[in-house]
Structures are given as structure tokens and as C-alpha cells.
Amino acid sequence: MSPQAEKQVLEALHQHTLGQDACTIGEVTEERYIRLTGIFGTSRILDLPYNEPLPRIC
Numbered sequence: 063m064s065p066q067a068e069k070q071v072l073e074a075l076h077q078h079t080l081g082q083d084a085c086t087i088g089e090v091t092e093e094r095y096i097r098l099t100g101i102f103g104t105s106r107i108l109d110l111p112y113n114e115p116l117p118r119i120c
Contacts, residue, residue: 063071068086075081096108 072084072086075084097105098108099105
């Protein structure tokens with residue numbers, strides 16, 4: 063989504079009672095990993111859960 067469209071969508075969400083706290087939480091890039099950025103500006107790469115057992119649901 064373009065930055066202009068993002069701004070318009072957020073403005074529309076803010077007009078609704080349940081969307082008053084709506085905000086952008088990330089962006090899609092060409093990179094093939096997920097980078098988390100903390101509130102103090104620190105960042106780290108999110109490790110994918112390889113070979114970890116999945117919980118049983120039955």
C-alpha cells in the first residue's frame with residue numbers, strides 16, 4: 063500500500079469508535095526475514111521455529 067493510501071485508511075479507521083487507536087505496525091519489504099524494532103530503536107531478527115514440536119490439539 064502506498065504511503066498516501068496508508069494515511070487515508072488510518073484516517074477512515076480513526077473516524078470509527080473501535081478504530082481510534084489504529085496505527086501502522088510494520089511494513090513489507092524485499093528482505094526475506096522478519097526484523098523486530100523495539101521502542102528504544104533496537105532491532106533484532108526474529109528466528110523461525112525450525113524443528114520445534116507443534117502442540118497437540120487432539
